[in-house]
Amino acid sequence: MPTRRQFLRNSAWLAGGLLLTPEALMANDKTSSLMILHTNDFHSRLDPFPDNHPKYPGQGGIAKLKTLMDEVRSQNDYCLLLDSGDVFQGTPYFNRFGGVPEFTWMNMAGYEASTLGNHDFDMGMEHLAALIQNHAKFPFLNCNYNVEATPLKDLIKKRLVVRKGKLKIGITGVGVNPEGLIPQHLCKGLLYQDPVAKVQEQADILRKREGCDVVIVLSHLGHEYPSNQISDVKLAAATHGINVILGAHTHTFLEAPLGLTNKMGETVLVNQAGWAGLRLGRIQLDFK
Amino acid sequence: MYHFSQNCRKCVNLYVVRCGFLLMLSVLALSCGVKNLHYKALWPLNTAADIRPDSTMSRFLKPYRDTLLQFTTTVVGKTDTGYFPERPSGNLGNLCADLTFAYADSLLKKRIGLPLDAAVLNLGGLRTALPSGSITVGNLYEVMPFENTEVLLKISGGAMDSLLRHIVKRGGEPVSGLKIEVNEKQEFIAWIGNNRFDSRRDYWIATSDYLMNGGDGYNMFRGALEMIATEKTMRGIFTEGIRAETAKYGIVRKRTERRIVYANEAAIPKK
Numbered sequence: 001m002p003t004r005r006q007f008l009r010n011s012a013w014l015a016g017g018l019l020l021t022p023e024a025l026m027a028n029d030k031t032s033s034l035m036i037l038h039t040n041d042f043h044s045r046l047d048p049f050p051d052n053h054p055k056y057p058g059q060g061g062i063a064k065l066k067t068l069m070d071e072v073r074s075q076n077d078y079c080l081l082l083d084s085g086d087v088f089q090g091t092p093y094f095n096r097f098g099g100v101p102e103f104t105w106m107n108m109a110g111y112e113a114s115t116l117g118n119h120d121f122d123m124g125m126e127h128l129a130a131l132i133q134n135h136a137k138f139p140f141l142n143c144n145y146n147v148e149a150t151p152l153k154d155l156i157k158k159r160l161v162v163r164k165g166k167l168k169i170g171i172t173g174v175g176v177n178p179e180g181l182i183p184q185h186l187c188k189g190l191l192y193q194d195p196v197a198k199v200q201e202q203a204d205i206l207r208k209r210e211g212c213d214v215v216i217v218l219s220h221l222g223h224e225y226p227s228n229q230i231s232d233v234k235l236a237a238a239t240h241g242i243n244v245i246l247g248a249h250t251h252t253f254l255e256a257p258l259g260l261t262n263k264m265g266e267t268v269l270v271n272q273a274g275w276a277g278l279r280l281g282r283i284q285l286d287f288k
Numbered sequence: 289m290y291h292f293s294q295n296c297r298k299c300v301n302l303y304v305v306r307c308g309f310l311l312m313l314s315v316l317a318l319s320c321g322v323k324n325l326h327y328k329a330l331w332p333l334n335t336a337a338d339i340r341p342d343s344t345m346s347r348f349l350k351p352y353r354d355t356l357l358q359f360t361t362t363v364v365g366k367t368d369t370g371y372f373p374e375r376p377s378g379n380l381g382n383l384c385a386d387l388t389f390a391y392a393d394s395l396l397k398k399r400i401g402l403p404l405d406a407a408v409l410n411l412g413g414l415r416t417a418l419p420s421g422s423i424t425v426g427n428l429y430e431v432m433p434f435e436n437t438e439v440l441l442k443i444s445g446g447a448m449d450s451l452l453r454h455i456v457k458r459g460g461e462p463v464s465g466l467k468i469e470v471n472e473k474q475e476f477i478a479w480i481g482n483n484r485f486d487s488r489r490d491y492w493i494a495t496s497d498y499l500m501n502g503g504d505g506y507n508m509f510r511g512a513l514e515m516i517a518t519e520k521t522m523r524g525i526f527t528e529g530i531r532a533e534t535a536k537y538g539i540v541r542k543r544t545e546r547r548i549v550y551a552n553e554a555a556i557p558k559k
Contacts, residue, residue: 043415043433044433046349046352046353047349047353048335048337049416050419050426050427051337052419052420052421053416053417053419054370054372054417054419054420055372055416055417057337058336058337059334059335059336059337060335061335061341062342062345062349063341063342063343063345063346063349064335064336064339064340064341064342065335065345066342066344066345067339067340067341067342068333068335068339070342072333089433089434090415090416090430090433091426091429091430091433092356092359092360092425092426092429092433093352093356094433095429095433095435096355096356097352101348101349101352104348105345105348105349108344108345108348122434180502180503180504180505180506180507181503181504183498183501183503184501184502213325214325226557226558243325243327254332255331256329256330256331256332257327257329257330259327259329267327269327269329271332273332274332277335278334278335279332279333279334279335280332280333280335281332282330282331282332282333283327283328283329283330284327284328284330285325285326285327285328286325286326286327286328287324287325287326288324288326
C-alpha cells in the first residue's frame with residue numbers, strides 16, 4: 001500500500017510542521033491522555049529469537065518487552081495493555097507446557113484484555129477453556145463467534161468497559177473466519193458470524209448504552225487482503241463509532257498506525273505490531 | 289511529550305526515526321464521535337537485541353526454559369546457509385517438501401510397491417526461517433510447531449488439476465516431485481516427475497493432515513480416493529530427514545532451485 005503510506009507520510013510531514021510549535025509549547029496534561037500499548041500474534045515467543053536466527057537475531061522476548069512496557073508506564077499515568085490473539089503456537093514452550101507460561105506472562109505484564117486468534121484453538125476448545133478458567137486473569141473478548149454450544153460458553157465476553165481516570169473505554173473483539181483455517185475438530189460447534197454487523201452492534205452498545213468515550217476493537221481478521229476478504233482496513237471503512245482497531249493475523253509490521261476514514265468520514269486508527277513480541281505497538285489518545 | 293530512552297532510540301533505524309519523529313509530533317487531530325479527541329500515531333517500540341531484559345521476567349521464565357533446554361538443544365544436522373520460507377518457491381519449502389516426499393515415497397513402495405508422485409505443503413505451515421550452522425530440535429519446533437502428521441493421498445486427475453490451480457492461485461507453495469511454469473496469462477504447464485501432468489490418471493500425493501482436512505482451502509483433498517496415515521509428525525519427519533542427510537553428505541543440500549516459476553513476477557498472486 002505505497003499510496004496510503006505515502007499519503008500518511010506526506011500528511012505527517014505537513015502536520016508535523018504545522019503543529020510543531022503549539023505541541024511543543026503545550027504542557028503535557030497526563031490526566032487527559034491515554035496510552036494504548038498492544039501486541040499481536042505473540043506465538044509463544046517467550047524467549048528472544050536465537051542469536052543465529054537469520055531474520056530476527058536476539059530480538060523479542062518477554063524480559064525485553066516488560067522493560068519497554070515499564071518504561072512507557074513510568075511516563076504515562078493512564079496506560080492500557082491489550083493483545084489481539086494468537087498468543088499460542090510457535091515455540092516448544094507451547095508444545096511442552098500447553099500455554100500456561102504464556103498466560104502467566106500476560107497476567108504478570110498486566111494485560112487487560114485479549115481476543116481469540118485461530119491458533120489459540122490449536123490444542124482444542126476444552127484445553128483453551130480450562131486455560132482461560134484457571135490461568136488467565138484478563139478477559140477474552142469476541143463478538144462474532146457464537147460459542148454457546150462449545151466448551152468456551154460463558155468464558156468469552158462480547159465487550160468490556162474499562163475506566164482510566166475520567167475516561168470510559170469500551171473494548172470488543174472480532175475473530176477471523178475459521179473455515180479452512182482452524183481444523184474442524186478443534187472448533188466444533190463454533191458459529192462464525194458477520195464481523196461488520198457484530199462489531200457495529202457492540203460499538204453502538206458501548207457508545208450509546210455504556211456511554212464510552214473511546215471504542216477499541218481487538219481484531220484477528222488480518223490487516224488487508226488483495227481479495228474481498230474482510231480485513232481491518234475494510235472493517236474500519238464499513239463501521240462507525242470505533243476509534244481504534246488493533247489488528248493481528250497477517251503479522252503486519254507498520255511504521256506507525258494508519259489513519260483511515262470510517263463510514264461517517266471520521267478517523268479510525270488501524271495498527272498492527274508485527275508478531276512474536278518483536279514490536280510493542282503504541283497509540284496515544286489525548287483529550288483536550 | 290513522550291520520548292524514547294537511549295536504548296530505544298538506538299534500536300529504531302534511521303528511516304523510522306525520520307518518519308516516526310514527525311508522526312509523533314503530528315497530532316492527527318480529527319474527531320471521531322468523541323469531543324476533543326486527538327490521536328497521536330506513535331511508531332512501535334522495538335524489542336531489539338540490546339534492550340535490557342527485566343530480571344523478574346527472566347527469573348519467571350528460567351525453570352520453564354531449563355526444562356525445554358533438556359531436549360531443544362540437541363543438534364540434529366548442519367547447514368551452511370539460512371533456509372527461508374518464500375513464495376513462489378524457496379529453499380526452506382523445497383527442503384521440507386523433499387523430506388516429506390522421501391519419507392512417503394519409501395513408505396508407499398513398501399506398502400503397495402508404487403512410487404510417490406509429488407509432495408505438497410502449505411508455506412503458512414512453515415513458521416520461520418532455519419538458521420545457517422548447527423540445526424537443533426528447537427529450531428525445528430520453530431519451523432514446524434504444529435503437531436500435524438504426514439498423510440499419503442491417492443487423488444484423481446481432476447483433483448490433481450484443482451490442486452495445481454490452487455497452488456498457482458496461492459502464488460506458489462512448497463512442492464517436491466513437481467514443477468510448474470506459469471505464463472503471462474496465468475496459464476500453466478506442470479511436470480510431475482519427468483512427465484507432463486495428465487488429467488486422465490490418478491496421483492499419489494504426500495501432504496499434511498491439515499491440508500487433507502481442507503486447511504488453507506485445499507478442498508480437493510477431501511475427495512481423495514485412498515488414504516494412508518503415517519501417524520508421524522511433520523516435525524519428526526523433517527528432524528529425521530535432516531539428521532539422515534547430514535549423516536550422509538555432512539551437510540544439508542542447498543535446494544535453491546525454483547520449482548514454481550511465474551513468467552510475470554509482478555503478477556504473482558499475493559497470499
